[in-house]
Amino acid sequence: MTTHMDDEILHRYLDGELSWEERQRVRGHVATCPACRDRLEALRSAEYALRNLAAFDLPADFTDRVMSRVRRRAPTLLWTRAAVSRFARGIIFIGLLLLVVAVGEAWLFQEDLPSLGESVLWVFTWLGMVWSDPEAALDVLTTEGGEVATTVGMLASTVVPLALALLALGLFLYMVRRLAATDYEMPTASSGP
Amino acid sequence: MTTAEALALIAREHREHREAVSDEELARRAQQGDTDAFSLLVQRYQRGIANLAYRLVGHWDTALDLTQEVFVRTYQMLHTFDTRRSFKPWIYRIATNRCYDYLRQQGRRESFMREQDLSPRLPARDRAADPEDRVLQNEIRRAVEEVIASLPPHYRAVITLRYLEDMSYKEIAEALDMPMGTVKTHIHRARELLRTALENRGIRP
Numbered sequence: 001m002t003t004h005m006d007d008e009i010l011h012r013y014l015d016g017e018l019s020w021e022e023r024q025r026v027r028g029h030v031a032t033c034p035a036c037r038d039r040l041e042a043l044r045s046a047e048y049a050l051r052n053l054a055a056f057d058l059p060a061d062f063t064d065r066v067m068s069r070v071r072r073r074a075p076t077l078l079w080t081r082a083a084v085s086r087f088a089r090g091i092i093f094i095g096l097l098l099l100v101v102a103v104g105e106a107w108l109f110q111e112d113l114p115s116l117g118e119s120v121l122w123v124f125t126w127l128g129m130v131w132s133d134p135e136a137a138l139d140v141l142t143t144e145g146g147e148v149a150t151t152v153g154m155l156a157s158t159v160v161p162l163a164l165a166l167l168a169l170g171l172f173l174y175m176v177r178r179l180a181a182t183d184y185e186m187p188t189a190s191s192g193p
Numbered sequence: 194m195t196t197a198e199a200l201a202l203i204a205r206e207h208r209e210h211r212e213a214v215s216d217e218e219l220a221r222r223a224q225q226g227d228t229d230a231f232s233l234l235v236q237r238y239q240r241g242i243a244n245l246a247y248r249l250v251g252h253w254d255t256a257l258d259l260t261q262e263v264f265v266r267t268y269q270m271l272h273t274f275d276t277r278r279s280f281k282p283w284i285y286r287i288a289t290n291r292c293y294d295y296l297r298q299q300g301r302r303e304s305f306m307r308e309q310d311l312s313p314r315l316p317a318r319d320r321a322a323d324p325e326d327r328v329l330q331n332e333i334r335r336a337v338e339e340v341i342a343s344l345p346p347h348y349r350a351v352i353t354l355r356y357l358e359d360m361s362y363k364e365i366a367e368a369l370d371m372p373m374g375t376v377k378t379h380i381h382r383a384r385e386l387l388r389t390a391l392e393n394r395g396i397r398p
Contacts, residue, residue, distance in 0.1 A: 011381045039388075046387035049333050053341075053356045055244045056253065062243075066235050066264045071228055085272065151250075 004031055005036045010043055090175035094164030102159035123158050217282035224271050231271075234265050234280075234315065241358045242288045248353040249292040249346055250299075259295060263288045281360065282367035289369060296346060304324050329396070336390045347371070349381040 005026060012018050012028045059065075117139040129137040216237065222230035246256035253335055267287050275285055341349055350369055354360045355376075362380075366373040 007381070007385060011377075011384065014384075015377070015380075042388045042392060043384055049337050050352065050356045050383065051388060051389070052334070052346045053337060053353070054334065055240070055357050058243055058245065058257070059238055062239055062257070062260075063232060063235050066239065067228065067232050069236075069261055069265050070231065072266045142366060176374050 004033065005040070005041070007043070010036075010040050012045055013040070014043060015171070075188060084173055088170045090170075090172065091166050092170035095163045095170055098163035099165065100157050102163060201388075214221055217276045217278075220271065220274055220280050221276045223268070224274070224276070231268060234267075234284075238281075238284055239264070242285070244357050244394070245285070245288055245353045247333045247352065248341065248349045248357075249289070250264050251342075255295070260288075261290055263291050266291065281358075282364045285358070285368035286370065287352060292350075293346065294347065332394060333396060336394055336396070337377070337387060340383065340390050343386070348379045348383060351376055352383050355380055 009018070009022070009026060013023065018026065026040075030040050126137060126140065129140060209309075214233075216234060219230040219234050223234065227326070239260060242254050243260040246259045246263075247253055250256055250259065267284055270287065339363060341352060344352070347369065351365055354365045355362075360368070362373050362376045363377045369376070
């Protein structure tokens with residue numbers, strides 16, 4: 001006579017989680033042990049009773065009621081969030097593209113990139129020049145960009161900050177969108193009452 | 194083949210085709226603003242979610258209100274759904290969380306179970322021919338309801354998802370954000386309690 005089966009084994013037997021050998025062992029035991037057979041059969045009855053849990057039908061117009069609420073309330077929210085998301089993705093994409101083009105061209109022409117600070121400074125001084133004295137600005141651009149390589153270098157130095165700015169903006173928008181999306185806090189199961 | 198038969202065939206094919214579309218695909222279409230696709234998802238899940246909500250909050254009308262809210266919320270959160278993942282645990286997670294919130298607001302964990310709420314709406318799906326069988330079935334059913342009512346909400350959620358929604362232990366674990374071992378323990382505990390309840394009522398297998 002083997003030892004009695006504990007409930008855990010019987011549960012796993014009902015769940016079909018036992019190996020072939022273990023199943024044989026349970027079957028062999030309950031065939032000769034009325035106490036364990038009764039416990040197994042009682043558990044099985046409980047399982048069947050649970051499977052017969054009552055389920056209720058919904059009113060016929062329930063789907064329509066839900067959908068009218070969904071159509072009435074939800075689209076605006078969904079639209080703005082989805083739109084922000086698309087916009088952010090677009091900006092990130094353009095930023096990356098610009099970055100690749102700028103770095104690629106600089107590499108192609110073997111031109112050293114000025115540092116980021118220098119580039120930004122250069123762009124702002126040049127923009128200021130455009131504002132105050134457009135002709136001088138054009139002069140600077142033509143003289144300083146006299147050689148092709150220099151022009152490319154400057155192009156890169158202007159495009160890189162622009163690309164980085166776009167990337168930063170895109171990522172920021174994406175984060176804001178994520179924040180907006182988590183308006184509903186998901187409590188964990190264990191925090192239920 | 195008559196015209197009527199052909200039409201019936203087309204209708205069936207259409208229906209099968211519609212049913213063949215996965216939840217995840219419908220969710221993807223709904224994400225792009227296809228409300229008809231979302232409507233199909235509502236049709237697929239409304240009964241399950243309403244019954245889950247009923248098991249959790251104990252009032253049918255409240256359960257229906259909560260179910261509506263769950264679908265509105267699901268639609269609003271749809272863009273956060275990753276269509277590579279399974280939709281079923283995802284929506285049931287929204288549903289259980291909404292019900293837990295409701296229970297927390299109400300602060301009444303003990304008020305579930307009103308027999309008068311249950312009896313009029315019991316489904317007529319298994320009418321036993323023999324009146325004695327019917328008495329026995331009602332007795333078993335009452336034992337089931339009492340055992341479920343005596344359990345905390347997490348247990349009721351696990352049991353409903355398992356036995357009404359036919360979800361796997363893995364899906365339930367995902368939906369309720371609990372380890373699979375806990376899901377199994379809950380099921381086992383419910384079985385044991387019910388076994389005791391049936392034995393106490395003299396119902397033997």
